[in-house]
Amino acid sequence: MERALSDVSLTIAIVDESRSRAAIIEDGLREAGYTKIVHIDEMTNLLARLYATDPDVVVIDLENPSRDVLEQLFQVSRLVKRPVAMFVDQSDTGMITKAIDAGVSAYVVDGLKKERVKSILDMCVARFQAYARLQNELDQAKSALEERKVVERAKGLLMKHKGIAEEEAYALLRRRAMNEKKKIAEIAQAVVTGLEILG
Amino acid sequence: MKTITAGFIPLTDAAPLIVAHEKGFAAKAGLALDLVREVSWANIRDKLSVGLFDAAHMIAPLALASAAGIGHVKVPMIAPVTLALNGNAITISTAFAREIGTVPDDPAAALPLMRAAIVRRREAGLNAPTFGVTFPFSTHNYILRAFLAAGGIDPDEDVQLVVIPPPLMVGSLERGLVDGFCVGSPWNSVAVDRGIGHIVAPSSALFRAIPEKVLAIGGGLADGDPGAAQALTAAVVEGAAWCADPANATALAELLADPRYLDVPAPLILRTIEGRLVFAPGGPSRDVPDFIRFDVRGAIRPDAARMAWLYAQMVRWRQARLDPGMADRIGALLRADMFGSIVPDANETADGDAVGSLIEPPLDRRSIDAYLAAFDARGLPTKPQ
Structure with a gap:
C-alpha cells in the first residue's frame, strides 16, 4: 500500500535515555521513510524540550520515570500548546498489551488518525523486542565468558595447590559438579573463593 | 497459593501492601504476592489496565x-x-525561602509572603515561581492548588505547575529547576536533610484526612476471582493494622529502607512514620499530628465522602465536568461491602466536612455544587477564609 506523503512528514520524538536503543528505533523509522525524527535523551525540562520540537508523535520507553511528565500533555492548560492523546486510548487491546509488554508507549497529537500512527507503533514494538533480545543475548554471552574465566582460574589454582595436571584439575571440578548436581562454574567459584582465602 | 502481581512506587504509603507480603499476611490468606517496583504512575495504570x-x-x-474514564480511557x-x-508536604527551596524572607510555623502565614515574592518577580520581569507535583490527577496537585488558592494565588497564572516524578523531585529542587514542590514521604524530608529544602506545610496542617x-x-482479578480480591483486601487491612501499631514503627522503617523498596535511610523514614518532621535544614524536629495515618478504623476504610473532595477538585480545576452520576461511580469503585465484611462496624464518617479542611470552605458530598460555588472561575475562594 502506498503511504501518503503527509504520513512520512510527521515529526516523531523518541524520548529514551538509552542511546543505542533510540538509534535502533530511529533506523527503523528512517527505513520506513520518516525523516523528521528527534531523539531526546536529557530528561530535565522535558516538557520545554518537547515543545521546542513540537512533535506529532512521542515514543517513550516504560522504564523512564518521565512518562508521568508526558501525562501533563493531556491537560488543557497554558503550558500545553497542542493537546495530546495517548495512543493506547484509540487502539485495540491486543495492540496495547503488546506495546506495554514490549516496554514502549506512544503519545500522539489529538486528532491524528489511529491508522496513521499504527505502523509507527508496530515498528517500535518490534524494535523494542529485538533490542531486548539482543540485550539478553549480550548478558548471556557476558555471563558465559565470566563462567569460562572462573573455571580457568580454578583449574590454575588446583594445579598449583595439588600439583596436578590441567586435565586432572578439570576432571576434579567436573566430578564434584556432577556429584553435587551443580554447575561446574559454581564449583569453580567455590574453589577460587576458598583457595584465595587460604592464600 | 495464587500468585498476585502488584505494582508499587517507592513511597512510605506503599507500606500496607509491602507489609502484607513481608509479614506473611498475604501468605496466610493463600496468596503469593509478587511486588514489582515501578517508575511511573502511568505505568501502574497501564499495566493494571492490560x-x-x-x-x-x-x-x-x-x-x-x-475508573470514571476522566482524562484517559476507562480502566476497570x-x-x-x-x-x-x-x-504529603509542601516544600520550598532554601533560595525561595530567602526570597519570601522567613518561613513562619503557621502555613497560612507563609501565603502572603509567597504572594508578595511572586509580585516582586513579576515586577522585575522575572519568571513566575515553578512548583513540582507528581501527576495531574494527584493529591499533590490538588493540595498545592488549594493551598495557593487560599492565599489568593492563582495556580494557573501566578505560578507554573509542572509534573515531576517523585524520585526526581529533590534533584530538580537542587538544580533550581523548581522553586518548590508538593510530594509524599519521604521526599520532603530528603530535601531538608540535604540542606536544600524548607517544609512550608505538612498536608495534615491543611486538611486533616485526605485519602x-x-x-x-484490576477488573481481571476483581471480576475473575472475587475470592482472591477479597483475600488480598483482607491481607492489606492486616498490613495496615501492623503499620499503624506504634510498637512496629522502627521495624517498619527498617523494612521500607530495603533497596528493594524505598532505598533511603531508615531513620529518615521513621521520622515520617512517627510524624516528627524537621522543617528547616539543621532545625529542630516538630511533632506533626496525623502526618501519615494507617489506622484501620479512621484511615484506611474506603470513604465516599473523602473521595468526593478529590472529585470536586477535578471539577474545580477543570479536569472534569460536574456529573451527578459520579456518586454511584465512587460507590462502585470503593465497594464498601468488601471492607465491611472484614471490619464489620467500620462505618463511614458522617456526611459533612469529611476531609477536615483547615484552609477552605468545607465540602459536603451531597452538595458538591454548593462547595464549588464558593470559588470563582479560576478556582480561587470568593471570600477570604
Missing part, C-alpha cells in the same frame, strides 16, 4: 479518574481499601 498487574498501589485521584478497577491518609493511596484491584 492485566500485567493484578493490583497496585495507586494515588487515589488516579484511581477515581481511571475497584479500590476497596485506602493504603494511607495524608503524608492518599488506594489498593487498586
Whole structure:
C-alpha cells in the first residue's frame, strides 16, 4: 500500500535515555521513510524540550520515570500548546498489551488518525523486542565468558595447590559438579573463593 | 497459593501492601504476592489496565479518574481499601525561602509572603515561581492548588505547575529547576536533610484526612476471582493494622529502607512514620499530628465522602465536568461491602466536612455544587477564609 506523503512528514520524538536503543528505533523509522525524527535523551525540562520540537508523535520507553511528565500533555492548560492523546486510548487491546509488554508507549497529537500512527507503533514494538533480545543475548554471552574465566582460574589454582595436571584439575571440578548436581562454574567459584582465602 | 502481581512506587504509603507480603499476611490468606517496583504512575495504570498487574498501589485521584474514564480511557478497577491518609508536604527551596524572607510555623502565614515574592518577580520581569507535583490527577496537585488558592494565588497564572516524578523531585529542587514542590514521604524530608529544602506545610496542617493511596484491584482479578480480591483486601487491612501499631514503627522503617523498596535511610523514614518532621535544614524536629495515618478504623476504610473532595477538585480545576452520576461511580469503585465484611462496624464518617479542611470552605458530598460555588472561575475562594 502506498503511504501518503503527509504520513512520512510527521515529526516523531523518541524520548529514551538509552542511546543505542533510540538509534535502533530511529533506523527503523528512517527505513520506513520518516525523516523528521528527534531523539531526546536529557530528561530535565522535558516538557520545554518537547515543545521546542513540537512533535506529532512521542515514543517513550516504560522504564523512564518521565512518562508521568508526558501525562501533563493531556491537560488543557497554558503550558500545553497542542493537546495530546495517548495512543493506547484509540487502539485495540491486543495492540496495547503488546506495546506495554514490549516496554514502549506512544503519545500522539489529538486528532491524528489511529491508522496513521499504527505502523509507527508496530515498528517500535518490534524494535523494542529485538533490542531486548539482543540485550539478553549480550548478558548471556557476558555471563558465559565470566563462567569460562572462573573455571580457568580454578583449574590454575588446583594445579598449583595439588600439583596436578590441567586435565586432572578439570576432571576434579567436573566430578564434584556432577556429584553435587551443580554447575561446574559454581564449583569453580567455590574453589577460587576458598583457595584465595587460604592464600 | 495464587500468585498476585502488584505494582508499587517507592513511597512510605506503599507500606500496607509491602507489609502484607513481608509479614506473611498475604501468605496466610493463600496468596503469593509478587511486588514489582515501578517508575511511573502511568505505568501502574497501564499495566493494571492490560492485566500485567493484578493490583497496585495507586494515588487515589488516579484511581477515581481511571475508573470514571476522566482524562484517559476507562480502566476497570475497584479500590476497596485506602493504603494511607495524608503524608504529603509542601516544600520550598532554601533560595525561595530567602526570597519570601522567613518561613513562619503557621502555613497560612507563609501565603502572603509567597504572594508578595511572586509580585516582586513579576515586577522585575522575572519568571513566575515553578512548583513540582507528581501527576495531574494527584493529591499533590490538588493540595498545592488549594493551598495557593487560599492565599489568593492563582495556580494557573501566578505560578507554573509542572509534573515531576517523585524520585526526581529533590534533584530538580537542587538544580533550581523548581522553586518548590508538593510530594509524599519521604521526599520532603530528603530535601531538608540535604540542606536544600524548607517544609512550608505538612498536608495534615491543611486538611486533616485526605485519602492518599488506594489498593487498586484490576477488573481481571476483581471480576475473575472475587475470592482472591477479597483475600488480598483482607491481607492489606492486616498490613495496615501492623503499620499503624506504634510498637512496629522502627521495624517498619527498617523494612521500607530495603533497596528493594524505598532505598533511603531508615531513620529518615521513621521520622515520617512517627510524624516528627524537621522543617528547616539543621532545625529542630516538630511533632506533626496525623502526618501519615494507617489506622484501620479512621484511615484506611474506603470513604465516599473523602473521595468526593478529590472529585470536586477535578471539577474545580477543570479536569472534569460536574456529573451527578459520579456518586454511584465512587460507590462502585470503593465497594464498601468488601471492607465491611472484614471490619464489620467500620462505618463511614458522617456526611459533612469529611476531609477536615483547615484552609477552605468545607465540602459536603451531597452538595458538591454548593462547595464549588464558593470559588470563582479560576478556582480561587470568593471570600477570604
